[in-house]
Amino acid sequence: MVTLRRGLLAMVPAMAARAASAQERTITVASTTSTEQSGLFGHILPLFTRETGIVVRVVALGTGQALDVGRRGDADVVFVHDREAEERFVAEGFGGPRHHVMYNDFVLIGPAADPARIAGLRNITEAMRRIAEARARFVSRGDRSGTHAAELRLWQLAGVDPTQGRGQWNREVGQGMGPTLNAAAAQGAYVLADRGTWLSFRNRQDLRILAEGDERLFNQYGVMVVSAARHPHVKAAEARRFVEWLTSPTGQTAIAGYRVKGEQLFFPNADRPEPARPS
Amino acid sequence: MGDLHAASTAALGLILAADPAVMGIVGLSLQVSLTAVLLAALVGLPLGALLAVTRFPGRQSVIVALNALMGLPPVVAGLLIYLLLSRSGPLGPLGLLFTPSAMVIAQAVLIAPILAALTRETLSGLWEEYAEQLRSFGAGPLRAVPTLLWDGRFALLTVLLAGFGRASAEVGAVMIVGGNIEGFTRVMTTAIALETSKGDLPLALALGLVLMGIVLAVNVLAQVLRSAASRWAG
Numbered sequence: 001m002v003t004l005r006r007g008l009l010a011m012v013p014a015m016a017a018r019a020a021s022a023q024e025r026t027i028t029v030a031s032t033t034s035t036e037q038s039g040l041f042g043h044i045l046p047l048f049t050r051e052t053g054i055v056v057r058v059v060a061l062g063t064g065q066a067l068d069v070g071r072r073g074d075a076d077v078v079f080v081h082d083r084e085a086e087e088r089f090v091a092e093g094f095g096g097p098r099h100h101v102m103y104n105d106f107v108l109i110g111p112a113a114d115p116a117r118i119a120g121l122r123n124i125t126e127a128m129r130r131i132a133e134a135r136a137r138f139v140s141r142g143d144r145s146g147t148h149a150a151e152l153r154l155w156q157l158a159g160v161d162p163t164q165g166r167g168q169w170n171r172e173v174g175q176g177m178g179p180t181l182n183a184a185a186a187q188g189a190y191v192l193a194d195r196g197t198w199l200s201f202r203n204r205q206d207l208r209i210l211a212e213g214d215e216r217l218f219n220q221y222g223v224m225v226v227s228a229a230r231h232p233h234v235k236a237a238e239a240r241r242f243v244e245w246l247t248s249p250t251g252q253t254a255i256a257g258y259r260v261k262g263e264q265l266f267f268p269n270a271d272r273p274e275p276a277r278p279s
Numbered sequence: 280m281g282d283l284h285a286a287s288t289a290a291l292g293l294i295l296a297a298d299p300a301v302m303g304i305v306g307l308s309l310q311v312s313l314t315a316v317l318l319a320a321l322v323g324l325p326l327g328a329l330l331a332v333t334r335f336p337g338r339q340s341v342i343v344a345l346n347a348l349m350g351l352p353p354v355v356a357g358l359l360i361y362l363l364l365s366r367s368g369p370l371g372p373l374g375l376l377f378t379p380s381a382m383v384i385a386q387a388v389l390i391a392p393i394l395a396a397l398t399r400e401t402l403s404g405l406w407e408e409y410a411e412q413l414r415s416f417g418a419g420p421l422r423a424v425p426t427l428l429w430d431g432r433f434a435l436l437t438v439l440l441a442g443f444g445r446a447s448a449e450v451g452a453v454m455i456v457g458g459n460i461e462g463f464t465r466v467m468t469t470a471i472a473l474e475t476s477k478g479d480l481p482l483a484l485a486l487g488l489v490l491m492g493i494v495l496a497v498n499v500l501a502q503v504l505r506s507a508a509s510r511w512a513g
Contacts, residue, residue, distance in 0.1 A: 037477055073367055074365050
């Protein structure tokens with residue numbers, strides 16, 4: 001309720017600005033539900049707008065869909081979290097260069113009863129293996145998002161073929177993080193979620209974090225300007241300004257300053273080498 | 280039960296506080312849906328009236344097609360309009376994707392067939408009554424269209440309200456073509472979907488109650504106007 005108020009109040013100046021001037025400087029950013037729904041954008045975008053006068057419109061989608069929106073030229077900037085897919089996007093010439101911005105981490109969530117007995121495990125592949133062995137219900141994003149890609153990577157590392165259990169213990173819902181958590185809560189199932197969405201999620205029922213802290217759960221975010229060579233209408237100057245700001249000390253400090261219930265959600269790392277990708 | 284109670288309390292709170300942000304979302308919802316009804320009416324009403332008064336080969340097929348289009352899934356309509364308006368699509372240069380205009384277009388496309396089909400249904404009866412009389416004045420079917428629309432105006436109000444109801448309740452299409460951008464293309468239904476996905480079910484339901492209240496208010500207003508007008512018309 002309070003977060004909605006704050007979020008909604010934040011949009012009032014934006015609406016007034018829209019009415020005030022038709023040619024105000026705006027950019028469209030295709031991003032992920034995790035950054036939008038965790039409230040990060042509500043925290044950092046007003047700072048960027050105050051500093052530059054550029055209004056940022058965020059369309060929140062899964063990473064795969066957000067990259068597609070960029071490919072079609074329907075956004076100026078793509079801000080997502082699936083390094084492989086991002087590198088493909090850049091290699092295909094749809095945009096770039098790719099800058100890393102920040103990371104957060106995934107957590108493995110499950111019912112208090114914990115039928116696969118994974119509570120407290122730090123080794124994430126062991127936890128995934130136990131879920132598969134117990135044939136305990138697992139709800140998968142199944143939507144080509146960054147989180148879905150992470151799920152698949154972890155299954156592979158655990159030596160499990162999740163397609164074996166598809167429709168039985170492994171349920172693909174093909175939806176965003178929130179609806180997927182709703183589905184897991186309703187079924188008392190295991191689910192992989194980004195910490196930010198989990199912390200701001202309200203309908204938890206008896207779900208809780210059971211496994212966390214493995215380095216392989218790190219979730220790196222990257223940002224890219226959509227190619228103006230391919231899509232001449234892209235607002236390249238404003239888009240570049242946004243990317244520069246995100247990776248600048250000011251932007252990085254703003255990201256680090258965002259907290260939910262006292263917990264920092266995103267860890268800026270634009271000035272540091274990216275954590276190694278688990279392989 | 281606890282959730283329902285929390286939702287109604289929250290809904291009341293949202294209304295009483297006249298929260299400017301919620302009001303902004305409500306305002307955009309009304310603006311988008313009313314514009315869509317207006318646009319769809321400009322096409323749907325004359326088309327429906329024409330179908331009521333004319334007889335031509337293939338007319339029955341047109342009517343069947345129109346009735347089928349009433350069931351056009353919003354997500355499909357949204358996807359088609361997305362592909363049309365995308366920068367990589369045929370209408371890309373207009374730059375309309377992810378704007379309120381795109382949402383108006385989507386809703387208008389969804390409800391135009393409804394308005395046309397219901398108008399035809401409504402005016403067919405009227406035309407049967409009037410046909411003799413209008414012909415005796417030398418009015419052909421085409422000349423009869425404006426007369427029929429005018430005489431059927433009170434019944435057509437219900438048709439327009441049906442269109443408005445469908446437009447304002449719609450979420451699939453406006454989500455795709457509008458993008459649910461905070462402060463720009465977020466309307467009641469997409470806000471409800473967002474709060475649901477954040478797991479804040481009471482708040483989502485509260486916004487739903489507010490939306491139903493608005494639709495009810497529009498209907499009451501229309502009813503009042505209608506009875507006032509019909510009294511005045513005598």
